[in-house]
Amino acid sequence: GDSVIQMQGQVTLSENDFLFINCTYSTTGYPTLFWYVQYSGEGPQLLLQVTTANNKGSSRGFEATYDKGTTSFHLQKTSVQEIDSAVYYCAMRDYNQGKLIFGQGTKLSIKP
Amino acid sequence: EAAVTQSPRNKVTVTGGNVTLSCRQTNSHNYMYWYRQDTGHGLRLIHYSYGAGNLQIGDVPDGYKATRTTQEDFFLLLELASPSQTSLYFCASSDGQGRGQNTLYFGAGTRLSVL
Numbered sequence: 001g002d003s004v005i006q007m008q009g010q011v012t013l014s015e016n017d018f019l020f021i022n023c024t025y026s027t028t029g030y031p032t033l034f035w036y037v038q039y040s041g042e043g044p045q046l047l048l049q050v051t052t053a054n055n056k057g058s059s060r061g062f063e064a065t066y067d068k069g070t071t072s073f074h075l076q077k078t079s080v081q082e083i084d085s086a087v088y089y090c091a092m093r094d095y096n097q098g099k100l101i102f103g104q105g106t107k108l109s110i111k112p
Numbered sequence: 113e114a115a116v117t118q119s120p121r122n123k124v125t126v127t128g129g130n131v132t133l134s135c136r137q138t139n140s141h142n143y144m145y146w147y148r149q150d151t152g153h154g155l156r157l158i159h160y161s162y163g164a165g166n167l168q169i170g171d172v173p174d175g176y177k178a179t180r181t182t183q184e185d186f187f188l189l190l191e192l193a194s195p196s197q198t199s200l201y202f203c204a205s206s207d208g209q210g211r212g213q214n215t216l217y218f219g220a221g222t223r224l225s226v227l
Contacts, residue, residue: 009152036216043116043202043218044155089154093214099145099170100216104154 002027004092006103014111019077021106023064023090026071033057033066033073034091034100044089047075082110115139118203118219125193126227133188133222135203142208144186145216146170146178148199155202161186162208193226200224 003026013019025031032051036044048057053068062077073090090103115138125131137144145160157170159178167178175197177189190197201222206214 006154041220043204043220044216045218046215049215099157099160099168101157101171102147102155104152 002029002031002092002094002101004090004101004103006090006106008106009104010107010109012109012111013080015081016079019062019075019080019084019108021075021088021090021108023073023075023103024071025073025090025092027092027094029094031092031094033064034093035062035064035073035075036089036091036102038087038089038105040086044087047088080108080110082112084108085110116203116205116217116219118201118222120222121220122223124225124227127194129190129193129226131190131193131224133190133201133203133224135186135188135219136184137186137203137205137217138184139205139207139217140183141205141217142183143206143214144180145204145206146176146186146188147202147204148172149202149221150199158188158201190224193224195226198224198226 005024034049035047037047038044048059050057050066056065064075087105087107089105093100119134146158147155156172160168161180203219204216
């Protein structure tokens with residue numbers, strides 16, 4: 001069945017470090033891929049999405065490229081700040097389905 | 113900005129108890145969802161609906177019922193609560209246009225403890 005895998009449960013960085021969070025997906029369909037961010041005490045909110053294979057999405061300094069060849073959608077940011085501390089979820093939605101499948105989430109902690 | 117309101121924000125019950133979690137959205141979205149969030153599992157879909165009276169089974173439906181009474185209101189029912197249902201529950205909605213591409217708007221969550 002369809003699935004989304006995030007292997008990194010937790011990432012700890014210092015301010016201005018480079019961020020890279022892995023995400024791979026599995027589906028036989030035509031997915032739209034998302035990154036959601038969840039700040040402490042809040043519900044998740046959309047960070048970015050990409051509908052078309054080999055396209056890139058970006059928002060607030062974050063980028064992710066939909067790589068159909070490697071079935072990956074890794075999240076990157078050149079220079080993280082303390083305000084980026086949150087849980088990041090990779091997610092997938094097949095074109096023909098109404099549901100969104102999430103990965104396990106990656107908790108990002110930034111040391112000041 | 114879509115508004116999704118969940119109630120209660122916190123709930124404690126005992127094993128075997130009857131619990132109803134409520135969700136209301138005010139942006140005329142067609143789709144509504146119930147997820148549970150657990151460490152190591154992320155967000156898992158329990159049930160969802162694409163309109164009043166409709167119910168679709170999600171990925172972890174056992175022990176849960178749901179009912180969509182109106183376009184705005186979606187309820188999650190635990191008729192015989194168990195400790196394994198202790199979790200943080202999120203409701204979400206989306207408008208269903210351009211299928212496969214829609215943003216989900218989440219509520220703030222309901223923390224449920226089953227003793």
